Amino acid sequence: MRIGLKYCGGCNPEYDRVALVRHLEVRLQGKAELVLPADRDVDIILTVNGCSIACADVSLFQQMEIRTITSFKDGEDFIKEVESINM
Amino acid sequence: MRMPIMTAEQYEDSLRRLNLVVYMFGERVKDVVDNPIIRPSMNAVARTYELAQRPEHEDIMAATSHITGKKINRFTHIHQSTNDLVKKSKMGRLLGRETGCCFQRCVGMDALNALSIVTFNIDAKYGTGYYKRFLRYLEYVQENDLTCDGAMTDPKGDRRLPPHQQPDPDQFLHVVEERKDGIVVRGAKAHQTGALNSHEIIIMPTISMREEDRDYAISFALPSDSQGIIYIMGRQSCDTRKLEGGSMDQGNIMFGGHEALVVLDNVFVPWDRVFMYKEYDFVGQLVETFASYHRQSYSCKVGVGDVLIGAAQTAAEYNGTERASHIRDKIIEMNQLNETLYCGCIACASEGHKEPSGTYSVNTLLANVHKQNVTRFPYEISRLAQDIAGGLMVTMPSEKDFRSPEAGKWLEKYFKANPDVPTEDRMRILRLIENITLGTAAVGYLTESMHGAGSPQAQRIMISRRVNLQQKQIAAKKLCGIK
Numbered sequence: 009m010r011i012g013l014k015y016c017g018g019c020n021p022e023y024d025r026v027a028l029v030r031h032l033e034v035r036l037q038g039k040a041e042l043v044l045p046a047d048r049d050v051d052i053i054l055t056v057n058g059c060s061i062a063c064a065d066v067s068l069f070q071q072m073e074i075r076t077i078t079s080f081k082d083g084e085d086f087i088k089e090v091e092s093i094n095m
Numbered sequence: 096m097r098m099p100i101m102t103a104e105q106y107e108d109s110l111r112r113l114n115l116v117v118y119m120f121g122e123r124v125k126d127v128v129d130n131p132i133i134r135p136s137m138n139a140v141a142r143t144y145e146l147a148q149r150p151e152h153e154d155i156m157a158a159t160s161h162i163t164g165k166k167i168n169r170f171t172h173i174h175q176s177t178n179d180l181v182k183k184s185k186m187g188r189l190l191g192r193e194t195g196c197c198f199q200r201c202v203g204m205d206a207l208n209a210l211s212i213v214t215f216n217i218d219a220k221y222g223t224g225y226y227k228r229f230l231r232y233l234e235y236v237q238e239n240d241l242t243c244d245g246a247m248t249d250p251k252g253d254r255r256l257p258p259h260q261q262p263d264p265d266q267f268l269h270v271v272e273e274r275k276d277g278i279v280v281r282g283a284k285a286h287q288t289g290a291l292n293s294h295e296i297i298i299m300p301t302i303s304m305r306e307e308d309r310d311y312a313i314s315f316a317l318p319s320d321s322q323g324i325i326y327i328m329g330r331q332s333c334d335t336r337k338l339e340g341g342s343m344d345q346g347n348i349m350f351g352g353h354e355a356l357v358v359l360d361n362v363f364v365p366w367d368r369v370f371m372y373k374e375y376d377f378v379g380q381l382v383e384t385f386a387s388y389h390r391q392s393y394s395c396k397v398g399v400g401d402v403l404i405g406a407a408q409t410a411a412e413y414n415g416t417e418r419a420s421h422i423r424d425k426i427i428e429m430n431q432l433n434e435t436l437y438c439g440c441i442a443c444a445s446e447g448h449k450e451p452s453g454t455y456s457v458n459t460l461l462a463n464v465h466k467q468n469v470t471r472f473p474y475e476i477s478r479l480a481q482d483i484a485g486g487l488m489v490t491m492p493s494e495k496d497f498r499s500p501e502a503g504k505w506l507e508k509y510f511k512a513n514p515d516v517p518t519e520d521r522m523r524i525l526r527l528i529e530n531i532t533l534g535t536a537a538v539g540y541l542t543e544s545m546h547g548a549g550s551p552q553a554q555r556i557m558i559s560r561r562v563n564l565q566q567k568q569i570a571a572k573k574l575c576g577i578k
Contacts, residue, residue: 017155019185020192020401026151044150056151065154 009090011036012045012053012072014064021058028083029056035087045069054086100157100168101240102148103141110137110292113320117291117355119328127291131337133328135351139198140242140292142350143170143190155186160237161453162230170204171237173211174455180444184394188437191398195531197352197539199289201392203243206297207233208454209385210314214370215452217377225370226452232316232368236295244293244319246284246357247385249301258304258311268298268359269311270372277365278372280313283358288547290326290355293319298359300371303379312378314371315364323362329354333534343494343523346530352539383557387443387459389548390466394440396473399531399540400433406527407480413521414485415513425479432472439465460561463554470551473544477532488525489533497522 015025033042045053045068053074055064060078077083101109110128117124124130128137147156147168158172158179159165174180183204190198211233214225236243249258252266261267268282284298297316304312317324331353333345342348371377408426411417443461450456481488487510496502497519511518530536545551572578 013150015151015154017153017182017185017189018151019155019189063154 009040010050011040011042012047012050013042014045014053014055016057016064018058023080025056025058028080032083036090040090099165099238099240100147101144103145106141106144115291115320115326117326117328132334133291133353136353137292139194139196139350140200140289142194143198143200155182155189162234167237168240170200173208176455177445177447180447180455180457181441184391184440184444187392187394188398191395192401194350195347195399195402196350196536197288197543199292199352200242202245202288202389203297205385205388205392206243206245206299208388209381210370211454212384212450212452212456213377213381217374228367229370241294242292243295243297244287244290245297246287247299247301248285250283250285258308267311270313277363279361279363280359281361283356285356286354287357288354290357291353295319299381299385300378303382304375306375309373309375312371312373312375315369317364317368321362323360325358325360327356331535331538341494343526346526346534347536351535386549387457387462390462391440391443391457393466393469396469396540396544397433397437400476403476403480403531404429404433406524407483409524410484410528413513413516413524422483425483429476429479432476436468436472439468460558463557466548467551467554469544473540477541480528481532484525484528488529491522491525
């Protein structure tokens with residue numbers, strides 16, 4: 009599974025978005041790959057937002073399936089979703 | 096497609112290629128980039144380049160050029176929507192928090208956006224070709240990812256007199272010679288933030304003008320190292336601490352800001368760099384448009400406020416006072432003030448509008464209300480931070496004493512508070528609060544908040560002009576039955 013990673017701008021984040029993405033990379037190793045959102049063959053777009061405003065610009069990815077993360081808990085939920093797909 | 100975005104390293108290299116004439120402490124500065132007093136300010140501008148390269152910040156820091164379609168640094172972008180304006184406000188907070196100081200690059204962005212509106216409007220009235228000329232210049236700035244100094248404030252001489260009546264005609268920058276290939280100008284611009292870190296200087300007039308002042312009604316852009324431009328560096332409180340070595344007493348060990356007096360001594364400007372020439376009836380519009388954008392730009396103080404609040408909370412924890420109810424209440428107060436500032440810069444952006452040129456402009460009333468708050472709240476936030484920090488912030492001996500085998504042991508012993516916190520960390524956080532509230536960064540966080548983008552009274556005049564009192568009276572009279 010190839011996941012296109014798109015951050016918000018991070019003006020006033022409520023948690024460490026980059027640390028969360030590193031956590032996702034570790035937990036999803038062998039199950040999914042995080043790549044640039046503009047890469048080809050991306051299965052899904054994952055937006056990682058610093059707060060619930062979730063303002064990451066997804067205008068270029070309107071036709072794609074998008075998942076939105078606004079907290080560490082959302083990250084854990086996303087891991088479970090990917091793991092369930094890969095089972 | 097080549098992306099016209101420089102890295103921080105490329106930016107620094109580009110500054111080394113400039114040949115600026117800079118004076119500081121009475122001497123010519125030979126190596127501007129590596130000068131220890133100037134360099135922290137260069138680091139802050141470099142951060143605007145670095146963050147635009149990072150995936151976790153590019154959504155705010157980068158934009159798409161409306162003239163080339165290329166990805167560019169937002170600081171060279173012309174706002175194409177209210178969303179662009181909101182992102183500009185958010186960028187200010189982000190960079191204020193990243194640097195804890197003035198990062199200097201907003202003023203050039205505001206000059207570019209103001210000129211994109213006013214050059215179009217001048218052409219519409221007079222059939223001139225300024226807008227096309229401006230767009231060619233803009234593309235040059237975007238393609239090379241340049242930092243521009245937006246220079247508006249003239250020394251102004253005798254405040255009672257308009258430019259043409261000044262005993263010294265150079266108190267306002269003016270044209271002294273008109274040639275076939277351009278003009279020659281003379282004058283100065285004061286308080287120029289980030290001037291020494293800029294590739295370009297964009298000159299604008301400073302006050303509304305009448306026909307008698309037409310020689311002063313000029314706007315143009317030049318490379319910052321053009322012949323005849325002289326920079327005299329402004330002092331900052333505690334600035335020479337940067338010469339002492341060590342890493343503690345500066346407070347902010349990485350970043351800073353700077354201002355300079357910029358003298359233009361008979362400087363030649365080619366016609367293709369001139370964006371206004373004697374159209375005195377558009378000077379007021381240029382001043383107001385630029386000022387509104389620049390008053391929005393004080394979103395940066397929210398980011399610096401974030402740093403100061405974080406420092407105050409940390410100091411409280413290091414002092415062991417963080418659970419005291421009055422300390423907690425003061426932290427709440429600081430946050431309430433800081434987020435109120437944030438409300439203003441987001442509101443004036445969200446309520447922006449499209450100008451005839453297509454550029455989006457902020458809501459002038461709300462931008463002025465926002466800036467008026469900025470003239471006050473950082474002072475109160477600073478007062479509270481100093482209250483929480485305690486007097487040690489200003490009575491603490493130097494880092495050299497702390498490192499000294501003889502004196503250091505006493506400082507280590509008697510400045511220990513929370514047993515879980517190294518004494519050095521306690522001293523460091525107090526130095527950061529000192530830096531922001533009365534050291535080098537106080538120039539940006541306090542006095543610049545007061546006078547930058549216009550002193551408080553300038554905003555009050557704009558508020559009085561923009562508020563519709565009649566509609567408020569109608570609303571009141573209707574409710575109490577007055578016909």
